[in-house]
Amino acid sequence: MIRAYFNTETTIAPARAWMHSILGIIGPDLRGGDTETAPDSANSNWIAALCLVVAVALLLVAAGQGAGRRGNDVAPLLFWSGTLLVVVPTSLRIAWPNVARGERLFLLVLLVGALFFHKTMYSPTGFAHHDEYLHWIAAEDLTTARRLFLSNPLLPIASVYPALEIVTTAITNLTGLPIFATATLLLAVLKGTLITALFLFYERITGSPRIAAIACLTYMGCSTFVVFESIFSYESIAFVLCILILAVEAASKDLVGRSRSSALILIALLVASLAVAHHLTAAFVAFYLGMLAALEASRRDVSLRVQARIAMGATAALAIVIPLVWVLAHGNPFTGYVGPVVETGFKALLAKLMGTSTPQSEHVSPPSQPILLRLTTLLAILLTSVGLATGFFRSLAMTAPVNLRSGWRPIQGILKRRWRDSRVVLLTLLACGFPISVAFRLTVNGWQIGNRMGTFVFIGVGLVFAVGIVHFWQGRGARGWRLIVPPAAISVIVMGGVTAGSIEPIRGPYKVSSDAQSIERMGIETSLWTKEWLGPGNRFTSDRVNRLLLAGYGRQDVRNKINPAIYAARVFRRDKLGADDFYALARSDLDFLVVDLRLTTAPPVLGFYFEPWEPQQGTQLTADELLKFNDVKGVSRTFDNGYLIIYDLRGLHGEP
Amino acid sequence: MASPSKRDLLGACLWAGATVAAVAASDSMLLRVILGVPTALLISGHVVLRAIGVRTASLTEHLVCSIGASFAVTIAGGFVLDAMGLLVPLGWAFWYLAATTAAMLLAPGDGNASIPRAWPGPLRMQRWQGAAVVLAMLVTTGAYALAIHDQAVERQFNYTDFWMLPPAKGGPGQLVIGVRSAEAQAQQYDLEVTLEGKPIAIIRSLTIAPGDTWVRKVPVPILAVQQKAEARLYLPADDKLYRRVSALVPGS
Numbered sequence: 066m067i068r069a070y071f072n073t074e075t076t077i078a079p080a081r082a083w084m085h086s087i088l089g090i091i092g093p094d095l096r097g098g099d100t101e102t103a104p105d106s107a108n109s110n111w112i113a114a115l116c117l118v119v120a121v122a123l124l125l126v127a128a129g130q131g132a133g134r135r136g137n138d139v140a141p142l143l144f145w146s147g148t149l150l151v152v153v154p155t156s157l158r159i160a161w162p163n164v165a166r167g168e169r170l171f172l173l174v175l176l177v178g179a180l181f182f183h184k185t186m187y188s189p190t191g192f193a194h195h196d197e198y199l200h201w202i203a204a205e206d207l208t209t210a211r212r213l214f215l216s217n218p219l220l221p222i223a224s225v226y227p228a229l230e231i232v233t234t235a236i237t238n239l240t241g242l243p244i245f246a247t248a249t250l251l252l253a254v255l256k257g258t259l260i261t262a263l264f265l266f267y268e269r270i271t272g273s274p275r276i277a278a279i280a281c282l283t284y285m286g287c288s289t290f291v292v293f294e295s296i297f298s299y300e301s302i303a304f305v306l307c308i309l310i311l312a313v314e315a316a317s318k319d320l321v322g323r324s325r326s327s328a329l330i331l332i333a334l335l336v337a338s339l340a341v342a343h344h345l346t347a348a349f350v351a352f353y354l355g356m357l358a359a360l361e362a363s364r365r366d367v368s369l370r371v372q373a374r375i376a377m378g379a380t381a382a383l384a385i386v387i388p389l390v391w392v393l394a395h396g397n398p399f400t401g402y403v404g405p406v407v408e409t410g411f412k413a414l415l416a417k418l419m420g421t422s423t424p425q426s427e428h429v430s431p432p433s434q435p436i437l438l439r440l441t442t443l444l445a446i447l448l449t450s451v452g453l454a455t456g457f458f459r460s461l462a463m464t465a466p467v468n469l470r471s472g473w474r475p476i477q478g479i480l481k482r483r484w485r486d487s488r489v490v491l492l493t494l495l496a497c498g499f500p501i502s503v504a505f506r507l508t509v510n511g512w513q514i515g516n517r518m519g520t521f522v523f524i525g526v527g528l529v530f531a532v533g534i535v536h537f538w539q540g541r542g543a544r545g546w547r548l549i550v551p552p553a554a555i556s557v558i559v560m561g562g563v564t565a566g567s568i569e570p571i572r573g574p575y576k577v578s579s580d581a582q583s584i585e586r587m588g589i590e591t592s593l594w595t596k597e598w599l600g601p602g603n604r605f606t607s608d609r610v611n612r613l614l615l616a617g618y619g620r621q622d623v624r625n626k627i628n629p630a631i632y633a634a635r636v637f638r639r640d641k642l643g644a645d646d647f648y649a650l651a652r653s654d655l656d657f658l659v660v661d662l663r664l665t666t667a668p669p670v671l672g673f674y675f676e677p678w679e680p681q682q683g684t685q686l687t688a689d690e691l692l693k694f695n696d697v698k699g700v701s702r703t704f705d706n707g708y709l710i711i712y713d714l715r716g717l718h719g720e721p
Numbered sequence: 722m723a724s725p726s727k728r729d730l731l732g733a734c735l736w737a738g739a740t741v742a743a744v745a746a747s748d749s750m751l752l753r754v755i756l757g758v759p760t761a762l763l764i765s766g767h768v769v770l771r772a773i774g775v776r777t778a779s780l781t782e783h784l785v786c787s788i789g790a791s792f793a794v795t796i797a798g799g800f801v802l803d804a805m806g807l808l809v810p811l812g813w814a815f816w817y818l819a820a821t822t823a824a825m826l827l828a829p830g831d832g833n834a835s836i837p838r839a840w841p842g843p844l845r846m847q848r849w850q851g852a853a854v855v856l857a858m859l860v861t862t863g864a865y866a867l868a869i870h871d872q873a874v875e876r877q878f879n880y881t882d883f884w885m886l887p888p889a890k891g892g893p894g895q896l897v898i899g900v901r902s903a904e905a906q907a908q909q910y911d912l913e914v915t916l917e918g919k920p921i922a923i924i925r926s927l928t929i930a931p932g933d934t935w936v937r938k939v940p941v942p943i944l945a946v947q948q949k950a951e952a953r954l955y956l957p958a959d960d961k962l963y964r965r966v967s968a969l970v971p972g973s
Contacts, residue, residue, distance in 0.1 A: 106845070113850035113857075120857035120864070127864040131871035170781065182861065186868040211808040213799065231799030232761075232792060238810040239740060239757030239817075241750045254762055258788045265782055302792065309789035316782065327774040331786065334769070334793040341796060575877055587878045590903065594882060598899070701949070701967040704884040706903075713887075716947075716969045 093462030096540035107168030122150030133571040153556045160552035166274035177260040193581040196298040198613035204230045222402045225395045228342035229299045248297040266312040280527035286558035287523035288565035303343030340388040347388035354384040360487035410511035438564040445561020448554045456533025464489035495525030578669030583610040592619035606633040607659035627653045634675035640689045651717040658712045660691040730825040737818040744814040766791030768824035883964035885952045894943040901934040911955040946972045
């Protein structure tokens with residue numbers, strides 16, 4: 066018995082010690098942050114030096130993009146060394162302890178500006194990304210027709226959310242600048258506003274400029290930050306409005322009386338603007354403010370004023386009602402647009418988790434990146450996960466009542482609905498969405514959901530990670546590895562945002578159906594030819610990339626469907642035009658059709674030529690399939706440059 | 722005379738007025754950018770913040786909120802001007818003037834909501850630091866210029882555009898035939914046009930330099946029935962068919 070007792074003890078003791086150390090690591094003990102003795106004034110030596118470093122880094126990035134265009138092997142070296150120089154020194158300085166608040170904020174704006182410039186150099190004189198074309202077309206239509214709510218066949222839902230186009234064309238009208246220049250200027254202002262508002266938001270809820278700065282850096286690790294939120298797309302303006310709403314709401318938490326009402330009016334204005342800017346972002350803000358009001362209503366705190374509760378309830382009501390009214394007033398296009406994406410994404414994720422049969426599109430291999438980039442992304446995810454594990458309970462503890470600061474009592478207090486700031490609780494819980502968003506990104510169909518989720522989830526991830534860094538990894542008076550490793554880890558996370566943000570960040574030679582990498586001068590000049598010689602406004606159909614060029618540069622009325630029931634992809638996909646397809650084409654109102662023979666040279670990089678849901682995904686097109694229109698009676702071959710051929714379909718409808 | 726607490730609002734109105742004048746009378750893009758961009762992205766929001774009495778804790782916070790409120794003013798303006806059929810440059814300029822004037826009239830005059838003056842923190846720069854920042858700006862501008870140059874000279878494909886447009890219905894019976902060269906060097910072509918298989922025009926040794934466009938109108942008879950025209954472009958050096966286009970000539 067005695068022997069057995071000792072054995073059990075000796076087995077349990079290390080397990081207990083192990084558990085104790087695990088709990089010590091993830092536990093709610095707050096060790097630092099408040100004790101920082103940051104100087105009042107910014108260090109201008111660092112600012113000057115980092116400005117110079119960033120400028121040289123951008124020169125390297127530009128040289129890398131140029132080398133990539135020429136197909137030079139040195140391109141990745143130049144580009145990635147420049148990117149490292151943009152990210153690492155500035156991130157290290159921002160995350161370093163004892164840096165003045167103003168310096169952190171300045172460097173954050175510098176870093177965001179540099180990353181925006183970094184993205185812009187991919188295509189410095191024109192739009193490059195698929196979604197940018199969709200909104201460029203809408204902005205050009207608004208400038209030309211001078212009317213809102215014009216149909217946009219390539220993105221029908223966008224006509225209901227015209228905020229981006231309104232702001233862009235307002236500036237264009239006032240200044241006379243072209244749409245691209247206006248868009249670049251607007252996006253630069255949006256990025257600067259975003260990071261400043263995010264910093265103010267975090268600072269307001271944590272009371273610490275250092276946590277705020279680290280949280281902003283962590284946010285830059287989100288896969289959507291560097292590219293997706295920097296493109297000319299409705300999400301870009303909507304997300305800025307979203308963060309502004311969060312920041313104004315947080316700033317108004319201690320206000321009373323008329324000041325509180327004024328803040329509420331400003332929030333209402335921003336919510337109304339967001340309601341007409343972007344559906345998902347408006348839904349997130351409604352969710353956030355609704356949950357915040359629910360948490361405030363449920364928390365046990367006698368100090369909370371009734372007026373504050375009413376204000377939060379009113380804010381939530383505004384955030385829910387205004388977008389809802391807007392959606393219902395326009396026949397609810399939201400569920401029809403988002404529903405199928407969510408459904409297929411969840412199906413793919415469940416199939417992956419259960420090991421059951423996956424949708425056909427899941428078998429198309431996603432485009433891959435070089436191994437080093439993938440490792441950087443993976444390392445960034447790993448470091449973020451470690452940061453979240455060490456920051457989760459500490460983040461909650463930060464908002465626990467001051468008298469509950471020892472051991473696990475803060476968490477017990479939170480579970481008993483006793484906390485000081487519901488925003489911190491909500492953001493901490495929001496960070497739990499991080500593993501879910503990563504899981505979605507592992508599937509082809511769910512990738513889009515994971516990517517979009519990341520945009521919102523990272524608001525919470527930023528906070529929790531930053532609390533973990535300040536209160537656990539660095540603690541009070543960080544020295545040695547504790548001083549260097551956490552800022553270095555943050556630099557890796559920001560780099561992860563760059564590597565995860567784009568499959569091919571370096572401009573390279575033309576690739577088949579690769580969106581930005583498929584846009585080059587010949588395609589653009591062919592589209593310009595259509596405008597010059599055929600005039601704008603003809604009804605065209607083509608593959609995904611040429612449709613964008615025809616609509617953007619050619620100002621043509623492009624269609625992805627022959628009629629409401631038949632996608633144009635079908636007529637491109639067979640060696641001979643069947644009777645059904647011929648009849649559909651003849652009965653359609655299409656004027657021209659563009660075939661791109663380069664599509665027959667390789668499988669599509671994104672897995673499809675026409676639509677993501679096309680049935681023959683991944684199957685390479687043949688020249689016979691594309692050239693079959695040569696022999697169709699009533700179809701003439703108007704234009705040919707050896708790669709791109711324009712067929713005139715008007716003869717099918719009895720016109721020349 | 723405006724009260725001291727409303728001087729910024731009066732300034733905003735004057736700025737918006739100057740924007741109206743520039744949009745109405747000036748073709749200078751620079752002047753319109755200098756006046757128009759702050760009006761659309763900052764000033765209109767600032768006056769709205771002042772009108773509704775929003776109090777901000779720092780200048781940074783005020784700037785950010787002003788930009789957000791400017792978006793709200795602009796988006797609202799888009800709907801109002803659309804309803805009035807005035808989505809034109811002067812319509813926008815007057816919208817901002819109206820918004821700033823209304824905000825000036827509505828803004829409380831007690832000065833409670835005036836702009837906070839605190840910057841994020843004092844920053845004193847020495848001469849070399851200023852020089853470094855200016856140098857950084859120059860290098861960045863150079864980087865952008867390099868990127869623009871690289872994009873401008875990029876040409877991955879060499880090709881020749883060849884086209885034929887049919888006569889317009891009711892117009893003169895003319896086919897429009899064009900060739901544009903985007904080849905690396907000047908090329909010589911032979912061109913043949915047929916109508917229902919019979920040659921109607923042959924052009925030999927057509928030399929086109931890179932970037933040049935050659936266009937010719939070829940008359941065709943308009944008959945009662947539709948006819949098919951075809952144009953072929955040959956490279957005499959190789960004696961092979963290089964491009965082929967066609968058009969339907971409508972019947973009368």
